[in-house]
Amino acid sequence: xxxxxxxxxxxxxxxxxxxxxxxxxxxxxxxxxxxxxxxxxxxxxxxxxxxxxxxxxxxxxxxxxxxxxxxxxxxxxxxxxxxxxxxxxxxxxxxxxxxxxxxxxxxxxxxxxxxxxxxxxxxxxxxxxxxxxxxxxxxxxxxxxxxxxxxxxxxxxxxxxxxxxxxxxxxxxxxxxxxxxxxxxxxxxxxxxxxxxxxxxxxxxxxxxxxxxxxxxxxxxxxxxxxxxxxxxxxxxxxxxxxxxxxxxxxxxxxxxxxxxxxxxxxxxxxxxxxxxxxxxxxxxxxxxxxxxxxxxxxxxxxxxxxxxxxxxxxxxxxxxxxxxxxxxxxxxxxx
Amino acid sequence: xxxxxxxxxxxxxxxxxxxxxxxxxxxxxxxxxxxxxxxxxxxxxxxxxxxxxxxxxxxxxxxxxxxxxxxxxxxxxxxxxxxxxxxxxxxxxxxxxxxxxxxxxxxxxxxxxxxxxxxxxxxxxxxxxxxxxxxxxxxxxxxxxxxxxxxxxxxxxxxxxxxxxxxxxxxxxxxxxxxxxxxxxxxxxxxxxxxxxxxxxxxxxxxxxxxxxxxxxxxxxxxxxxxxxxxxxxxxxxxxxxxxxxxxxxxxxxxxxxxxxxxxxxxxxxxxxxxxxxxxxxxxxxxxxxxxxxxxxxxxxxxxxxxxxxxxxxxxxxxxxxxxxxxxxxxxxxxx
Numbered sequence: 001x002x003x004x005x006x007x008x009x010x011x012x013x014x015x016x017x018x019x020x021x022x023x024x025x026x027x028x029x030x031x032x033x034x035x036x037x038x039x040x041x042x043x044x045x046x047x048x049x050x051x052x053x054x055x056x057x058x059x060x061x062x063x064x065x066x067x068x069x070x071x072x073x074x075x076x077x078x079x080x081x082x083x084x085x086x087x088x089x090x091x092x093x094x095x096x097x098x099x100x101x102x103x104x105x106x107x108x109x110x111x112x113x114x115x116x117x118x119x120x121x122x123x124x125x126x127x128x129x130x131x132x133x134x135x136x137x138x139x140x141x142x143x144x145x146x147x148x149x150x151x152x153x154x155x156x157x158x159x160x161x162x163x164x165x166x167x168x169x170x171x172x173x174x175x176x177x178x179x180x181x182x183x184x185x186x187x188x189x190x191x192x193x194x195x196x197x198x199x200x201x202x203x204x205x206x207x208x209x210x211x212x213x214x215x216x217x218x219x220x221x222x223x224x225x226x227x228x229x230x231x232x233x234x235x236x237x238x239x240x241x242x243x244x245x246x247x248x249x250x251x252x253x254x255x256x257x258x259x260x261x262x263x264x265x266x267x268x269x270x271x272x273x274x275x276x277x278x279x280x281x282x283x284x285x286x287x288x289x290x291x292x293x294x295x296x297x298x299x300x301x302x303x304x305x306x307x308x309x310x311x312x313x314x315x316x317x318x319x320x321x322x323x324x325x326x327x328x329x330x331x332x333x334x335x336x
Numbered sequence: 337x338x339x340x341x342x343x344x345x346x347x348x349x350x351x352x353x354x355x356x357x358x359x360x361x362x363x364x365x366x367x368x369x370x371x372x373x374x375x376x377x378x379x380x381x382x383x384x385x386x387x388x389x390x391x392x393x394x395x396x397x398x399x400x401x402x403x404x405x406x407x408x409x410x411x412x413x414x415x416x417x418x419x420x421x422x423x424x425x426x427x428x429x430x431x432x433x434x435x436x437x438x439x440x441x442x443x444x445x446x447x448x449x450x451x452x453x454x455x456x457x458x459x460x461x462x463x464x465x466x467x468x469x470x471x472x473x474x475x476x477x478x479x480x481x482x483x484x485x486x487x488x489x490x491x492x493x494x495x496x497x498x499x500x501x502x503x504x505x506x507x508x509x510x511x512x513x514x515x516x517x518x519x520x521x522x523x524x525x526x527x528x529x530x531x532x533x534x535x536x537x538x539x540x541x542x543x544x545x546x547x548x549x550x551x552x553x554x555x556x557x558x559x560x561x562x563x564x565x566x567x568x569x570x571x572x573x574x575x576x577x578x579x580x581x582x583x584x585x586x587x588x589x590x591x592x593x594x595x596x597x598x599x600x601x602x603x604x605x606x607x608x609x610x611x612x613x614x615x616x617x618x619x620x621x622x623x624x625x626x627x628x629x630x631x632x633x634x635x636x637x638x639x640x641x642x643x644x645x646x647x648x649x650x651x652x653x654x655x656x657x658x659x660x661x662x663x664x665x666x667x668x669x670x671x672x
Contacts, residue, residue, distance in 0.1 A: 004438040011466025027449035032460035040460035053427035091389035102340040113363035124368035124376035130347025145481030
């Protein structure tokens with residue numbers, strides 16, 4: 001009998017991960033879970049809240065631009081923000097290996113503290129477990145969960161995109177994923193590249209409190225820009241058309257992708273947002289984003305169309321068109 | 337230079353774990369975190385909520401009486417309940433190893449679903465990560481976080497015990513920890529022993545809505561009854577005196593502890609509560625507990641005293657007295 005087993009692809013955030021989500025939905029399904037957003041949107045005595053969780057297993061633990069502590073805060077803060085909520089409270093759960101140096105743990109906790117302070121969230125509860133040496137990835141894993149309060153009247157669901165809307169990305173893509181693979185595989189790419197890991201809650205708050213035309217928000221983490229756009233197109237039952245020439249990819253990211261056969265569209269980002277907005281609000285969206293330190297290089301990359309529903313199409317620099325598929329997920333394990 | 341490293345004791349829930357909590361408090365400290373309860377108690381637009389997290393690294397994954405999925409739900413539900421709140425929403429984050437069988441994962445998720453349904457909580461959000469074979473303990477780790485609503489006017493903090501109050505335990509102690517060590521070390525104890533893992537939120541709700549005299553609640557998990565009582569005595573700045581003859585320990589648990597040199601007071605439980613209540617409410621507390629399927633063997637084990645503040649004293653069966661220390665935490669790693 002051929003028994004089905006977990007592979008690294010199942011952690012990649014693409015179609016393979018969906019197989020696990022399907023099992024979870026089969027057994028646990030309820031209206032809140034079935035939204036499948038970055039956070040669950042819930043009602044608590046009339047207050048709209050968002051609730052999310054993420055585990056972080058990134059290898060290496062420290063990398064240019066950040067570390068597992070910073071990413072554990074920013075990733076979870078962003079999951080709350082993308083659902084149109086203000087992150088308030090966070091939990092911190094540590095799975096540590098025997099033999100881990102206290103000094104390293106202290107550096108990680110200091111980084112959690114600094115990122116939480118910057119994002120304006122309080123770490124209010126936690127847990128510590130210890131496992132045998134080598135049994136927590138080679139150092140430590142972190143889980144964070146967070147609770148936020150929804151901004152009133154805001155709905156940023158991936159199902160809201162409609163033909164005529166425009167698509168903005170808040171900067172270059174692929175920086176995080178290529179930084180990690182560069183560290184891990186010792187590619188020795190030209191120095192200077194670092195992860196974009198950042199908390200985007202302030203940027204999102206500025207957008208949601210000033211621009212009425214925001215339709216959908218998503219952070220293109222695992223599975224990259226491709227997965228985020230496929231999610232939006234699928235949930236909105238609309239087509240999306242993007243232009244390759246508009247998408248900003250750093251030279252060293254492009255070089256690494258060429259070398260390794262990766263598509264920059266599939267590479268994880270940890271400090272970027274995909275914003276779908278009405279056509280008449282796009283100028284204001286771009287202005288607000290470019291005025292924010294984490295959105296300086298924001299750019300309009302395409303639009304939502306009535307053709308090819310549920311499908312993302314890329315107009316290539318060469319003038320051709322190709323379909324952008326939901327990545328399966330195997331190319332970069334332990335990226336966050 | 338002698339560098340300090342993490343040892344299994346740091347995961348034991350005793351004094352060694354406190355060293356890590358101290359680092360966390362140094363960097364992250366805020367009034368909610370500093371309560372150091374099983375959950376953080378927070379205010380959200382006038383609604384009192386409880387928020388908690390726990391990671392589960394138990395080895396083996398399946399054991400008599402339960403599995404990692406059931407314990408991940410019950411443990412987190414109990415952390416919310418012990419703080420005087422009703423668990424509502426839960427997150428489920430999986431860290432899976434490459435090579436894990438889908439069938440095993442499905443059994444665990446089915447167990448999560450069944451335990452959540454029984455406890456009346458909804459799993460509303462989740463995450464999946466995959467790491468290399470052997471790098472998630474030898475199978476999988478689970479993190480759950482939960483949000484609950486506080487019962488109005490209830491304060492079950494460990495700091496509320498006062499001289500004259502009585503101490504109730506809802507059944508036999510040590511069943512969970514000894515079940516796990518029996519499985520892991522193949523002690524081949526007489527069959528029939530199983531983990532007590534259970535969600536106690538219904539029992540707690542019955543108590544809090546019927547008896548006004550509940551002072552403190554705590555579930556004696558890692559560190560066992562000793563750690564729970566030391567926490568209460570310490571936080572309340574009161575003494576606690578308990579009687580060995582009153583404490584129920586199953587024969588096979590006692591035998592295993594004798595064999596291995598463990599103290600049953602230090603062994604983890606996963607379906608028990610320690611209840612401190614006013615003297616005049618003790619009869620009603622015992623009645624409610626004994627009428628509940630998870631409290632049939634509830635028993636009064638001692639009282640809060642004005643002597644020896646912050647110290648727990650055991651009157652032994654032989655008529656002597658000994659101090660019950662906060663365990664350091666090394667004897668049973670990966671117990672939950």
